[in-house]
Amino acid sequence: MDVIAAIEGNVNTIGYGLAAIGPGIGVALVFAAYIQASARQPESAGYNRTWLVLGFALVEALALFGLVLAFAV
Numbered sequence: 001m002d003v004i005a006a007i008e009g010n011v012n013t014i015g016y017g018l019a020a021i022g023p024g025i026g027v028a029l030v031f032a033a034y035i036q037a038s039a040r041q042p043e044s045a046g047y048n049r050t051w052l053v054l055g056f057a058l059v060e061a062l063a064l065f066g067l068v069l070a071f072a073v
Contacts, residue, residue, distance in 0.1 A: 016070035023063035030055040 034052040038045040 012070040016066050019066040019070075020063055023059050023066075026059035026062070027056060030059060 030052060033055075034048055037048050
């Protein structure tokens with residue numbers, strides 16, 4: 001049996017690359033919602049900024065968990 005193609009390296013990096021798509025989309029949705037809310041009601045931009053930072057931190061935590069788990073195995 002001939003080997004046509006061989007996978008070199010760790011498969012965890014491929015998994016992390018696929019797992020990073022979710023937080024990337026999540027960050028885009030958080031910022032899009034903030035921009036839309038600020039455009040509709042500019043006087044509430046300061047209040048919405050708090051929720052922007054909280055949402056961004058929670059979504060980025062998922063990406064960091066994925067990065068840690070990619071190196072854990």
